[in-house]
Structure formats: structure tokens, C-alpha cells
Amino acid sequence: MKQTTASICTIGDEILIGQIVDTNSSAISQALGAIGVRTTRMVSIADKRSDIISSLRKELKTNDIVVCTGGLGPTKDDITKDALAKLSASTGYVRHKGQESVIHRILSARGLDVLDINLRQADVPDSCEVIINKLGTAPVMVFRFDDSKFGHPAVLYSLPGVPYEALGALGDVVDDIKNHFILNSIYHKTIMTYGIAESALSELIAPWEDALPADMHLAYLPNPLTGVRLRLSVYGGDAEDIQRRAEAQIKALEPLLGSYLYSLSDDTLEGTIGRLLRGTGQTMSCAESCTGGEIAHLITTVPGSSEYFLGSVTSYSPEVKKSVLGVDGNTIENYGIVSSAVAEAMAEGVRKLTGSTYSVATTGWADAYGDEHEPAGTVWVGVSGPRGTVSKRFNYKGDRKRNIERFAASALNFLRLYIAQ
Amino acid sequence: MKQTTASICTIGDEILIGQIVDTNSSAISQALGAIGVRTTRMVSIADKRSDIISSLRKELKTNDIVVCTGGLGPTKDDITKDALAKLSASTGYVRHKGQESVIHRILSARGLDVLDINLRQADVPDSCEVIINKLGTAPVMVFRFDDSKFGHPAVLYSLPGVPYEALGALGDVVDDIKNHFILNSIYHKTIMTYGIAESALSELIAPWEDALPADMHLAYLPNPLTGVRLRLSVYGGDAEDIQRRAEAQIKALEPLLGSYLYSLSDDTLEGTIGRLLRGTGQTMSCAESCTGGEIAHLITTVPGSSEYFLGSVTSYSPEVKKSVLGVDGNTIENYGIVSSAVAEAMAEGVRKLTGSTYSVATTGWADAYGDEHEPAGTVWVGVSGPRGTVSKRFNYKGDRKRNIERFAASALNFLRLYIAQ
Numbered sequence: 057m058k059q060t061t062a063s064i065c066t067i068g069d070e071i072l073i074g075q076i077v078d079t080n081s082s083a084i085s086q087a088l089g090a091i092g093v094r095t096t097r098m099v100s101i102a103d104k105r106s107d108i109i110s111s112l113r114k115e116l117k118t119n120d121i122v123v124c125t126g127g128l129g130p131t132k133d134d135i136t137k138d139a140l141a142k143l144s145a146s147t148g149y150v151r152h153k154g155q156e157s158v159i160h161r162i163l164s165a166r167g168l169d170v171l172d173i174n175l176r177q178a179d180v181p182d183s184c185e186v187i188i189n190k191l192g193t194a195p196v197m198v199f200r201f202d203d204s205k206f207g208h209p210a211v212l213y214s215l216p217g218v219p220y221e222a223l224g225a226l227g228d229v230v231d232d233i234k235n236h237f238i239l240n241s242i243y244h245k246t247i248m249t250y251g252i253a254e255s256a257l258s259e260l261i262a263p264w265e266d267a268l269p270a271d272m273h274l275a276y277l278p279n280p281l282t283g284v285r286l287r288l289s290v291y292g293g294d295a296e297d298i299q300r301r302a303e304a305q306i307k308a309l310e311p312l313l314g315s316y317l318y319s320l321s322d323d324t325l326e327g328t329i330g331r332l333l334r335g336t337g338q339t340m341s342c343a344e345s346c347t348g349g350e351i352a353h354l355i356t357t358v359p360g361s362s363e364y365f366l367g368s369v370t371s372y373s374p375e376v377k378k379s380v381l382g383v384d385g386n387t388i389e390n391y392g393i394v395s396s397a398v399a400e401a402m403a404e405g406v407r408k409l410t411g412s413t414y415s416v417a418t419t420g421w422a423d424a425y426g427d428e429h430e431p432a433g434t435v436w437v438g439v440s441g442p443r444g445t446v447s448k449r450f451n452y453k454g455d456r457k458r459n460i461e462r463f464a465a466s467a468l469n470f471l472r473l474y475i476a477q
Numbered sequence: 478m479k480q481t482t483a484s485i486c487t488i489g490d491e492i493l494i495g496q497i498v499d500t501n502s503s504a505i506s507q508a509l510g511a512i513g514v515r516t517t518r519m520v521s522i523a524d525k526r527s528d529i530i531s532s533l534r535k536e537l538k539t540n541d542i543v544v545c546t547g548g549l550g551p552t553k554d555d556i557t558k559d560a561l562a563k564l565s566a567s568t569g570y571v572r573h574k575g576q577e578s579v580i581h582r583i584l585s586a587r588g589l590d591v592l593d594i595n596l597r598q599a600d601v602p603d604s605c606e607v608i609i610n611k612l613g614t615a616p617v618m619v620f621r622f623d624d625s626k627f628g629h630p631a632v633l634y635s636l637p638g639v640p641y642e643a644l645g646a647l648g649d650v651v652d653d654i655k656n657h658f659i660l661n662s663i664y665h666k667t668i669m670t671y672g673i674a675e676s677a678l679s680e681l682i683a684p685w686e687d688a689l690p691a692d693m694h695l696a697y698l699p700n701p702l703t704g705v706r707l708r709l710s711v712y713g714g715d716a717e718d719i720q721r722r723a724e725a726q727i728k729a730l731e732p733l734l735g736s737y738l739y740s741l742s743d744d745t746l747e748g749t750i751g752r753l754l755r756g757t758g759q760t761m762s763c764a765e766s767c768t769g770g771e772i773a774h775l776i777t778t779v780p781g782s783s784e785y786f787l788g789s790v791t792s793y794s795p796e797v798k799k800s801v802l803g804v805d806g807n808t809i810e811n812y813g814i815v816s817s818a819v820a821e822a823m824a825e826g827v828r829k830l831t832g833s834t835y836s837v838a839t840t841g842w843a844d845a846y847g848d849e850h851e852p853a854g855t856v857w858v859g860v861s862g863p864r865g866t867v868s869k870r871f872n873y874k875g876d877r878k879r880n881i882e883r884f885a886a887s888a889l890n891f892l893r894l895y896i897a898q
Binding site: 071072073074077078079081084085086087094095098099102107111244253255256259275276278285287342344346347352355356357359361365366368369372376379410422423452453454456457458 | 777
């Protein structure tokens with residue numbers, strides 16, 4: 057069975073000039089992928105009638121579905137709506153009563169007068185169906201084309217550009233697609249690794265990857281902060297069957313990955329630490345020098361982290377290392393501020409200060425500095441816990457911001473390995 | 478003079494299936510806009526040879542410049558490179574010695590073996606020029622076409638997909654464009670504000686904005702974390718003349734903005750605090766509860782922050798607030814953990830602990846919780862310094878992550894206003 061395909065188009069100068077990053081397309085593609093529709097292209101078009109018509113026509117020729125967002129709004133909807141009317145050979149506009157009510161409701165709730173310019177947003181080409189946008193004033197328009205126009209049946213969905221409204225309408229759009237297309241099943245599974253480079257990972261799992269059946273595809277998505285994410289995709293066939301077969305393949309992959317593997321869902325290192333600690337009564341704390349609060353920040357972005365995260369000290373100056381964390385001045389003097397001994401003393405200090413089960417500490421040179429002991433880009437990570445205190449050195453060659461992020465990721469992973477031991 | 482135009486293409490399934498959001502295109506468009514090149518389209522293409530060739534050919538036909546990112550990497554570069562070789566009628570591959578050295582340097586620094594799969598990244602079609610990618614292993618390839626191929630001279634730049642590497646190479650790409658095209662002059666000036674909404678700001682400066690000459694354009698770029706950024710753009714004319722005229726307009730705008738204005742360059746709130754403190758001998762510290770280290774993290778991303786940032790305590794548990802920061806248990810009991818009194822006590826506590834000139838503290842409810850004193854989304858910010866201790870309440874309606882970021886921005890701005898007084 058041929059796979060149903062889609063193209064996602066954003067309309068609007070604000071994306072083209074780089075003023076805003078397009079996040080709608082990614083969310084729409086995920087929603088389509090989940091029901092077995094493959095996105096073949098994403099396109100951003102200027103607010104220009106001729107560009108909109110020619111681009112949408114081209115996308116409809118080569119895809120079953122086109123989802124476009126943007127180009128609608130009280131001050132600029134005319135261009136896009138006009139282009140859609142022209143493309144669909146509409147004979148005029150009609151006012152949609154359901155959307156008109158929503159406009160009244162929304163503006164009254166904000167204490168605003170309902171102007172004629174607002175009500176005109178409920179006017180749509182008579183060639184379309186409407187899905188009411190409950191969260192905003194511009195309706196979702198659905199244009200259906202039989203195979204006489206593009207050589208195959210095609211549907212165009214026009215959604216508002218505001219992400220909150222576009223994503224709010226997405227459920228109705230997905231339902232409409234499911235009602236009008238016979239879809240292939242699809243299965244994706246994400247495998248998160250940390251501590252191994254893409255090329256080495258590829259070598260490590262080559263025998264397994266080479267033996268994958270033809271309908272399974274593996275993608276490598278490297279990210280210096282979360283590690284290499286692997287994604288196994290299976291298209292077509294019976295839904296339960298492909299899921300069962302994919303899961304069997306992942307079972308076989310797990311032992312090859314060993315402790316590089318940290319999650320079989322789309323989780324982060326800090327989320328994984330949360331998973332290890334939550335419900336166990338165990339707690340953690342951190343002492344940060346060069347990472348300056350980034351580790352504590354990442355830990356506390358996880359909902360429910362207050363259950364196991366007690367607190368953290370960012371000791372940027374040597375005085376705070378001594379006075380708050382109790383690091384011995386001689387240790388700093390003898391081994392250098394960036395050293396195994398100081399990282400371990402910081403970890404032990406904050407663990408004692410907060411009474412946590414585990415602690416993690418960092419001391420390093422994030423940028424151009426460095427000293428006679430260690431060069432720039434070096435971090436020493438200390439971890440302390442019931443099995444004693446350990447430390448490890450990492451070195452990176454980024455700029456200040458990048459190094460801080462990598463130091464934090466390395467520290468989180470070192471802590472994860474200690475806890476999971 | 479006809480304006481030079483560009484199309485920006487991203488290559489890779491990870492964007493098409495919605496696994497990652499494309500941030501490169503936006504950054505590239507901004508950089509092109511800054512030198513007077515207008516982006517007419519953005520396109521995302523699958524990792525498929527035929528799609529890559531047909532899409533790039535189409536974009537080159539209608540634009541002077543095509544910048545593509547992605548589709549390069551040790552495990553998958555063959556498809557994109559092969560497509561580019563075909564498109565540019567290359568007769569074979571050559572190994573680029575400069576990029577080869579970078580590969581050796583980067584992998585050795587990470588303690589990794591240099592595999593053949595790594596070195597092959599330095600192989601490029603003989604039809605291209607190379608801009609060395611100093612931050613990663615895949616080189617930037619430049620393909621120049623005379624007007625015989627697409628009816629006009631055209632250039633295709635192929636950049637790696639990793640944002641850090643793509644943006645790192647962007648400066649060299651921009652220089653290459655400036656050397657090969659005669660561009661219209663253009664002048665942009667950024668004005669950073671915080672603490673005023675876009676619509677209110679628009680009303681405040683309406684008389685000034687309405688009186689702007691026809692060749693000047695003002696854009697509003699609202700961002701909940703850095704405030705509303707204004708960008709004044711002037712296109713065409715003599716470069717020195719447009720700069721002088723734009724600067725005169727900004728001089729007139731400054732008094733209207735008052736203390737909302739925090740920077741006339743593309744600076745952040747934390748960068749502005751650094752500017753206020755550096756070289757004065759004054760220092761700062763923070764005590765964070767709900768922001769969990771985010772403020773310290775932002776402060777320490779500023780190069781040179783170790784000169785004025787002494788340290789920080791993240792006191793996530795009430796015990797750490799008491800034992801480390803010396804907040805009185807009765808204060809917490811009587812006023813609630815999220816209160817003016819606790820915020821001020823935390824600020825005073827960390828200022829005493831570190832001996833800093835200034836301190837800033839946060840206590841709030843970042844997500845679904847809240848108590849009988851304050852609802853979810855509330856933060857109390859305390860600031861302490863030579864002129865005493867003050868506090869202020871802010872309330873937001875975001876999710877956990879968003880609220881944490883807004884709390885941190887509000888706290889930084891409150892500190893900025895105190896220091897600048």
C-alpha cells in the first residue's frame with residue numbers, strides 16, 4: 057500500500073526574515089507521523105499571493121495532504137485567503153456563523169469591542185469546509201480536491217499561525233485525515249545513549265544494524281548535550297506485528313549498548329536521574345563551580361524534582377568553596393582549584409551541608425583561562441554517595457557557553473552511572 | 478539595484494519527522510538579512526538523493542544564493558555529498574588536507590581513535606571550494622555556478638547540520654558572500670527593552686514611530702525572556718549617511734523608553750548586569766529556590782563573570798534555606814515559603830554568606846502547586862545591597878519550564894534596576 061504523504065507549509069515574512077523560529081511544522085509533522093502520514097517536505101513562503109499559489113500548487117501535486125499555517129490574522133488574512141480562493145476556484149465568500157460566535161466570545165472576554173475587521177475573519181471561500189478554531193479568531197479551512205485537479209485526490213488544511221491555536225486545532229485535523237484516508241501503520245522507538253560518539257556507536261552496533269529487516273530504518277541523531285539518540289522506524293504492515301518485531305530488535309540491541317544506554321523513551325539525563333531517585337527516599341545535591349548553576353537548573357526542570365533535590369551551592373569564588381563547602385585551603389593550594397581533590401572535597405562538602413544521599417560537584421575552566429595544572433576546557437567532576445567519593449576528568453574544545461553545557465551533561469551522566477551501579 | 482536573494486534548505490529526516498525543530502534557518506536568515514540579502518524561501522528536504530537534487534536545482538533557479546545545512550555526518554554524508562557532486566557535475570572526490578587536520582585534532586582532543594569513516598568526511602567533490610569547519614569534522618562546501626547552468630550566476634553553500642557548527646561557519650559564509658556579490662547597503666540597530674508589553678510599548682512610542690522617514694522600518698520582536706527587542710532597519714543609500722540618520726533617531730527614542738531600555742546592542746539582562754558591575758570592584762551573589770540555579774547559570778554564561786560573581790545557593794528544601802542561608806523558621810511559618818519576607822531573608826542571607834555587594838533571591842511556585850498564601854506561577858524576588866533590601870512579586874501563567882525562565886528574567890531585571898539606580 058502506498059504511504060500517504062504530506063507537505064507542511066508556513067506562510068509569513070516573520071519566519072523568512074528569521075524573526076521567529078518555526079515550531080509549528082515540527083509539531084504538525086509529529087502528529088502526522090503518529091498516524092502513519094509521512095512528511096516529505098516543509099516549505100516557508102513569503103506573504104505574497106503569487107508565491108503562495110504557486111508553492112501550494114506544487115506541494116499538492118506531489119502530496120496527498122498539505123497542511124499550511126500562518127498568513128491569517130485581522131491585519132493580513134486577505135492575501136492568504138485570496139490565494140486559497142483562487143487555488144480552489146471559489147465563487148465567493150460566506151460568513152461562518154460558528155466561527156463568528158467564537159470571535160464575539162473571545163473579544164468580549166478580553167473586554168474589547170468587536171470591530172468589522174474582526175468579524176471578517178469568519179468569512180471563508182465557499183469552496184472550503186470549516187473546522188472551528190475555538191482558541192482564536194481565524195477558522196481552520198479545509199479544501200478538498202478530486203483527482204481532476206492534481207492527478208490524485210488531495211486535501212489542503214489552512215491553520216492559523218499562532219502556535220497555541222495551530223496546535224489546538226491539530227487534533228481535529230488529525231481526526232479529519234483519519235476519516236478520509238486509509239493509512240499505513242507506523243512505529244517509532246527512541247533509544248538514548250550518552251558517552252559514545254556517533255562514529256564509534258555506528259561501529260559498535262554495525263552487526264546488529266546490518267542485520268535489520270528491510271522495512272526497519274535506524275537514524276542517528278547526535279547531540280553533544282543529550283548524547284546520540286537512535287531512532288528505529290518501521291513503516292507498513294500490521295500495527296501490532298511491527299511493534300512486536302521492533303521491540304524484539306531493541307531487546308537484542310540493549311546488551312550491545314551496555315551502560316551507554318540510558319533511556320528507551322525520549323528522556324533526558326536529568327529525567328533519568330529523577331527516574332532513578334523518585335520513590336526511593338534517596339536525595340541529591342550539587343556543588344558547582346564552572347557550571348555555575350546549570351546542573352541544578354537542569355535537575356529542577358524535571359517535574360517532581362523537589363522530592364529528591366535538596367539544593368545546591370554555586371561556589372564561584374575560592375572563598376565560598378572554603379567557607380560554605382568546607383574545602384581545605386591547602387587542598388586548593390597543593391592540587392590547584394581545578395583538580396580531582398577539589399572536585400571530591402566539594403562533593404563531600406555539599407553532601408554534608410545538605411544531608412543528601414548523593415552529590416555531584418564540578419570544578420573546571422570553561423573558557424580561555426586554565427592554569428599550570430589544567431588547560432581550558434577541562435572539568436573535574438566529583439560524585440559522593442554511600443559507596444564513597446569518586447572523580448573523573450573531561451576535556452572539551454568549545455566556547456564558554458558550549459563547554460558549560462557539556463560539563464553539565466558529563467557530570468549528570470557520571471552521577472547517573474554512580475546511582476545506577 | 479536588484480536585491481540579492483537566497484533560499485535556505487535543511488536536509489534531514491530528523492527535521493521532517495518533527496524530531497528536532499529547525500533553528501538554523503532562522504539564524505542564517507538573520508545573518509543574510511544583516512548584509513542585505515533577502516530570504517525568499519525555506520525548504521526542508523528528506524535524506525533522499527533524488528529529492529535533494531531536484532529541490533536544490535529548483536531553489537538555485539530562482540535565487541542567487543542557496544544555503545543548505547545538514548545531511549552531512551560520518552554515518553550519512555554519502556547521500557548529500559553524492560547529490561551535490563551530481564548537481565555540480567563533479568568528476569570525483571578529493572581529500573581536503575585542512576579539514577583532515579581538524580578531524581585529527583578534534584578526535585584526539587576527545588581521546589578517540591581516528592577511524593577511516595571519520596577521515597572520509599574530509600573527502601569533497603572536486604567541483605567545490607572548501608571553507609574549513611573548525612568546530613566539527615564535516616567541511617563547508619562552496620559550489621559556484623556561472624550563468625550557463627541556471628540562467629544567472631549562483632552559489633550553493635553546504636553547511637553541517639549541528640547548530641553550533643553551522644552558526645560557527647556562518648561568519649565565513651557571510652564574508653564569502655560579501656566578496657562575491659555587490660550588495661545593497663543596509664543598517665540595523667537593536668534596542669533591548671524589558672518590563673513592558675509589545676502593545677503598550679507600541680502606544681508609548683507611537684508619535685516617534687509615526688514620524689520615522691519612509692526608508693526606516695521598525696520591527697517589534699517580543700520575547701518573554703529578554704523583553705521586547707526593537708529593530709530599526711534602513712535599506713539602501715550611502716552607508717555612512719544611513720547610519721548617522723538611524724543613530725539620530727535612536728537618540729530621540731531613548732528618553733521615551735526610560736528604564737525599560739537596557740541595551741542598545743544585542744545584549745541580555747545578565748550581560749547588562751555584567752556591564753554595570755565590571756571594573757567597579759562591586760560583586761554579587763544569588764539565592765535561588767524555584768529558579769533552581771537558572772539565575773546563576775545565566776550570570777555565569779557571561780565571559781568575565783568570575784570578576785563579580787561570588788557564588789550562589791540553590792535552597793530547594795526549607796532545611797537548606799534555614800541551615801545554609803540562615804532564614805528564620807518562624808518567618809517561613811508565619812509568612813509562607815513563597816513570600817516577601819522569605820525572599821528578603823534569602824537575599825540577606827546569601828549576601829552575608831558570600832560577602833557580596835549585591836544579592837538577588839527567588840522563592841516561588843513554578844508549577845501546579847501553590848499554597849494558601851500564593852497561587853502557582855507566583856515568584857517573590859528579593860534584592861539586597863548597600864541601600865537596603867527590597868522585594869517584588871511577579872505572576873505568570875506558563876508551564877513549569879517557562880515559568881522558571883520568566884522568574885529568572887524578572888529577577889535579573891529587578892536586580893539590574895537596583896544596581897543602576
